[in-house]
Amino acid sequence: MSEEELEKIEDLDELGFEQALERLEKINKKLERNKVPLERAIDLYQQGMELIEYCDERLEEAEGKIKKMTNEKEEMIEN
């Protein structure tokens, strides 16, 4: 696998949960190799923390609502 640049991504929502997690793993692999200049390491770590935050948010953002559309009138009943 060629060395990826792992530039910072502005819109994490475009990335999605799965990709974010994958990216996080890549960042960690890079950090674990321990050959990154300190400034870059800090930058990557920060990115990683943002990805973690995004993933956590994605897991918690749904509210657990169950809506049932009624067939006759097209309105929603919230359970």
Add this chain to the structure above:
Amino acid sequence: MEGISDKEEKDLDQKIYSVSGLNHFVKGLLEREKELQDVWVKGEISNFKHHKGRHMYFVLKDDSSEINSVMFRSKNRDLDFEPEEGMEVICRGDITLYVDRGRYQIVVKEMMVGGIGELYLAYEKLKEKLSEEGLFDDEHKKAIPFLPKKVGIVTSGEGAALEDMLRTLKERFENIDIVVSPAKVQGEDAAKDIAESIKKLDEMDVDVVIIGRGGGSIEDLWSFNEEILARAVFEAETPIVSAVGHETDFLISDFVADERAATPTSAAELVVPIKSELKSKVRDQKRRARTAMRNIITNYREKLKNLSTSPVLQNPKRMLEDRYQKLDENTERIDILLERYLERYKEDLSNKKDRLNALSPVQTMKRGYSIVMDDQKKVISSVDEVEKEDLLSIHLIDGEILSEVEEVERCQKKNLKK
């Protein structure tokens, strides 16, 4: 008369078959005719004869006609029902001729109970049509999102399937948002109803839609084999998972959907990941990131430490001491050099002084010579520079004498002026 003899001649040319030869000839014609092989025929069973483990003989008939039929043991043992007198069936078979009796018949290879058989044929036909149109092609399959924000469900408003799905979804991801668009899932208009529900959900912000129902007879599941439903599934922008009946039920909706699940419960499993697993994955990554960062920092700190223990940084004074020493050495040397220089200079100076002394008028004056100056302290070296009554000072070795000129006398011989 000629006509008759022609005819007679022609008759004589004709091949005369034996009965069996003729029957074999016809049998051959029938069996070579592709249109008569692998045909489907629908009718009512009558005159049914079957001894266990033997061939089945019967007549298929409708209101106005009948055909002799046989289903050999090798085929009839696969039947999942026992045909009986008066039963409406659909048979697939080859048309042939039973030479012994000179009767044409159908050799049945497959038999289905009437209604089901018709459904099956319709299913096969639609499946082929849609397949040719490309509705099942992989290139149209949309990916099921890894983590949907909102899941749409089209199924019966009541019933085990909905309960199973809701329970499974909640078990895996307790805060998942779900929109249920209830629809009739069997009977007349069910396919249309399901298709409309799919469209409704497709216009909403759901990320994936499960269409499905629990198990039932093939007639119960039939709406999922209808074209209107298949097209609605195909046209939806939202990825759709088809989950109808049990593992063994394959419906048109399964082929056209982006993903097939064996049951509604497995559809729910397919659509939503287990939250706790994801959480622990994220947590693992967080731990890894922290550990890696800590290691990096420790590493750098170590490097820094190594650098700072280098002798120079450890004891910067020593470096200065060395310099001081060098400076001292140089200072000493420069002192010596300076001294030497001064000495030489002094020597030089005293030599010059001696020489100067030798030239100085002082020694001469000591011998009695004096210097005459005017009142401007200008040395007078010729009588032409003075006039009578000028005030002059005569400088001797030990003082001066002020005097006034009474007389100027030029001495010819002693004119030293040039």
